[in-house]
Amino acid sequence: MSAAAQKVKNPGFKRLLIKLSGEALMGERSYGIDPGTVDFIAHEVRDTLKTGAQIALVIGGGNIFRGIEASAQGMERSSADYMGMLATVINALAVQNALEKLDIPTRVQSAIEMRELAEPYIRRKAVRHLEKGRVVIFAAGTGNPYFTTDTAAALRAMEIGADVIFKATKVDGVYTADPVKDPRAKKYDRISYLDVIRKGLKVMDSTAITLCMDNHMPIVVFNLKGKGNIKGLVAGKKVGTIID
Numbered sequence: 001m002s003a004a005a006q007k008v009k010n011p012g013f014k015r016l017l018i019k020l021s022g023e024a025l026m027g028e029r030s031y032g033i034d035p036g037t038v039d040f041i042a043h044e045v046r047d048t049l050k051t052g053a054q055i056a057l058v059i060g061g062g063n064i065f066r067g068i069e070a071s072a073q074g075m076e077r078s079s080a081d082y083m084g085m086l087a088t089v090i091n092a093l094a095v096q097n098a099l100e101k102l103d104i105p106t107r108v109q110s111a112i113e114m115r116e117l118a119e120p121y122i123r124r125k126a127v128r129h130l131e132k133g134r135v136v137i138f139a140a141g142t143g144n145p146y147f148t149t150d151t152a153a154a155l156r157a158m159e160i161g162a163d164v165i166f167k168a169t170k171v172d173g174v175y176t177a178d179p180v181k182d183p184r185a186k187k188y189d190r191i192s193y194l195d196v197i198r199k200g201l202k203v204m205d206s207t208a209i210t211l212c213m214d215n216h217m218p219i220v221v222f223n224l225k226g227k228g229n230i231k232g233l234v235a236g237k238k239v240g241t242i243i244d
Helices: 003-009 022-026 035-049 067-072 077-101 123-131 149-160 193-198 206-214 229-234
Strands: 015-020 054-059 106-110 135-139 164-169 219-223 241-243
Touching (some): 015 022, 015 149, 022 077, 054 077, 054 123, 054 149, 067 077, 077 106, 077 135, 106 123, 123 135, 149 164, 149 206, 193 206
Parallel strands (some): 015 054, 015 164, 054 135
Antiparallel strands (some): 219 241
């Protein structure tokens, strides 16, 4: 068994990065932020913190603005991507607010400087916050156009020395096809990085998957809506699909 597989199998990992899509914050809405969903996420994070885990978050912005879609409709790509980065900051502040209502200390760090709203991203400072028990929310992606928040999640996970990336989705793992559209789709319990790329499975973009593969960073794909899933993963329970 690979070192990465051993890492995921071992329930003792301490530091994790949770990747949330912007769409996850919509709940049953078609746009924007659903307060009930954000509150649910905050409670899940709080329960996981009680295990002693250190938690960082990266949140997408697709519930508000998707740069790549705007680019496809004729907007200049860099401008569209910067707008998408600003959407991730809005989501980060929403999650921060929900966490702080539960008396959880948080810090938002932005890859694009906006001091009135968030700290600038500084790796050593982020690690120090985590060591002090604060939840760190990384916003504005990598700060560069043409890179997704999936890639930002992989990059930040490497930089802070995370043990694993938890990729929260609307389904309970990685399937051979979209289980919503294809009832014959079968779920993988474990799959390799290369197979994810070769089979064209839409888990994370290829840049993020390759970055994780090159740096032996395991990914666990799980259903965000399952109560206790994050805490269960930290405890070593079999939840979702492992990519290693």
